[in-house]
Amino acid sequence: MPWILLLVSLFCAPLQAASIPGITSDATPTQTSPEPDAAQKKAAYAALADVLENDQSRKELIDELRKAAATPPQEPVPGLTPPPVEEQKTVLENITEVSSRYGEELASRFAQLYRNIxxxxxxxxxxxxxxxxxxxxxxxxxxxxxxxxxxxxxxxxxxxxxxxxxxxxxxxxxxxxxxxxxxxxxxxxxxxxxxxxxxxxxxxxxxxxxxxxxxxxxxxxxxxxxxxxxxxxxxxxxxxxxxxxxxxxxxxxxxxxxxxxxxxxxxxxxxxxxxxxxxxxxxxxxxxxxxxxxxxxxxxxxxxxxxxxxxxNKKAIQEHLNHLADRSLAFFSLFIRAFAFIWHWIASAYFIVLFFFSLFDPGNSLKFMMGASLSSLGILSVAAFLSGVLSRWLNKTITLSPQVQRNYPELQKRLNGWLSASLKAARFLIVCATVLLLLNAWGLFDFWFWLTYGAGEKMVDIIIRIALILFFSAVGWTLLASIIENRLASDIHGRPLPSARTRTLLTLFRNALAVVISTITVMIVLSEIGVNIAPLLAGAGALGLAISFGSQTLVKDIITGIFIQFENGMNTGDLVTIGPLTGTVERMSIRSVGVRQDTGAYHIIPWSSITTFANFVRGIGSVVANYDVDRHESADKAGQALKDAVAELMEMEDIRGLIIGEPSFVGIVGLTNTAFTLRVTFTTLPLKQWTVRFALDSMVKKHFDLADVRAPVQTYQMLPATQPAMPQPPAEPTL
Incomplete structure (x- = not known):
């Protein structure tokens, strides 16, 4: 058994130290056994031969080897790597770096040229x-x-x-x-x-x-x-x-x-x-x-x-270009004059760049410059042609038929305005595309990569979206405004004009509609270009709340004006009395009313300040004429003279058409110590009561003079003095 352990330690330890799965090169190093000498190796080889000859020991060796193979590798210790620190460079350092890089490139090219020579x-x-x-x-x-x-x-x-x-x-x-x-x-x-x-x-x-x-x-x-x-x-x-x-x-x-x-x-x-x-x-x-x-x-x-x-030839060409600008359209004249001012610098830069390119790459430089020049000429020609076509279209206008102009008075002007704005925007896009294509022709900008894979694809998508938004907003506003203006105008069949109240309400609705459509369009456009409009909406809500508290009078003016309009209280052209002011209504907005007095003074009166007002243009006008006659005159004679005056007045055709019905003679309506008062009343058309009254006064003066009817005369009663009057000193003469 010790021999088996010795063999495992000799053969497996170096292998584990060299390449154990799961251990990376940057992990913490482990301790390894020292290299055995020759005697130990010979003894190990002999022991291995003995072990392999014995079945039991060979089985134990196999088990030990399988156990060593099944042992999981050690987990690597994770290390903390600090984030790289990016050095912030100033603009001057960036310019210096770019200049040094291109300077080194230019120096290397000159060195290569020198080595070639x-x-x-x-x-x-x-x-x-x-x-x-x-x-x-x-x-x-x-x-x-x-x-x-x-x-x-x-x-x-x-x-x-x-x-x-x-x-x-x-x-x-x-x-x-x-x-x-x-x-x-x-x-x-x-x-x-x-x-x-x-x-x-x-x-x-x-x-x-x-x-x-x-x-x-x-x-x-x-x-x-x-x-x-x-x-x-x-x-x-x-x-x-x-x-x-x-x-x-x-x-x-x-x-x-x-x-x-x-x-x-x-x-x-x-x-x-x-x-x-x-x-x-x-x-x-x-x-x-x-x-x-x-x-x-x-x-x-x-x-x-x-x-x-x-x-x-700098001055001669500049003068020729200026003369050409004088004969060109305004849009091209600006570019021609700018080119006349800098053309010699552009041409000089062209030949200097060609000189340096030809030094470094004689074979391809001319082909590149010629290709870029021809591409530039083609791009400028196509752009000039398209811009010229758009500029000529700008000078033309859409003319609608007289019938359409009568039914929709502002439609032609509005269509020409939208067309002019669209053509100007298209011409501006052509100029931008021309600049990008020129940069692409000279290898300074990869236009097609930018348009296909870069930010250009997103920009084109945004431009198309904004164009569609503006198009539908313009179409919607044009349709709605034209419908409102059609209601405000008379048609070819003689349809009467709407009332002043209707005109006022439709005008207010059109203005409110313009504000709503403009606000919604601006918000959608801002969201399309990447602006987060949620803070704007929140800020608008907070601002609206603040304004509602700070401008209660304004809100009151608006609400009062709306109710007065719905009640048809007054309209443009009415003669009204508001407080101490009497005049003609000239303008009505959502906040105030403008009244012109007969003296020419123009007053702007907020709706909220109007508590009561009188309108003289509501159905009929009334004339109540009172005439004082001397108390000693005959009432029958004075009454007959008044009837004769009214009869002659009613025979006047221009005055008779202003009177509704027949006049009413009331008789004596007042009696004083010196006079009695006769009254006659008329019902007239609106705002015609003063015309009838002025004509009646003339006739009454004429017939009272013919009948010798006297007006009341002021009398004074002299009472005797109760005591002798003191002598008064003579008055001093005056001049």
Missing amino acids: TGSPHKAFNPQTFTNAATHFLMLAGLVFVFWLLVRFSVSPLYRKMGHWGRKKNRERSNWLQLPAMIVGAFIIDMLLLALTLFVGQLLSANLNAGNRTIAFQQSLFLNAFALIEFFKAILRLIFCPRFPELRPFRIQDETARYWHLRLSALSSLIGYGLLVAVPIISNQVNVQVGALANVAIMLFITVWALYLIFH
């Missing part, structure tokens, strides 16, 4: 091979250029006829599409001729490469460069068109067009054939160092020449 392995120059390759290359280039010039010269009469016909049709305002079609057609013909020339060039290259791969490779370089450069020149011809001014899409003078076409074509030829043809051939046939130096020399010359052209 100085440390690249030299290649033995073989004049015979170079001459043979150059001969075949020049033969292909000459034949391609000759064929290209011939085919372009052969279609020159066609270009001239197309331009003449397009200009002739363009003078007719109804035929505006022919000239753009001819311009695009000329560009398509240029592309077809270029494709034909490349096809012929491929055939010539297959027969002029002498079965040499190097010559075939150089000729393929030339054909690729020729295709790229002539495509760019075709775009220049599309813009400037120096030989055929009739096909020129812009108003550019012939001299200016030839100037810029010649120089930009020369720049593109130097850049293309220099970087894509000359530099690779020199590096392959002569030396890598010479090719690198040639690349630097070519790009330095091109950059200096381009900067000279930019700043030499």
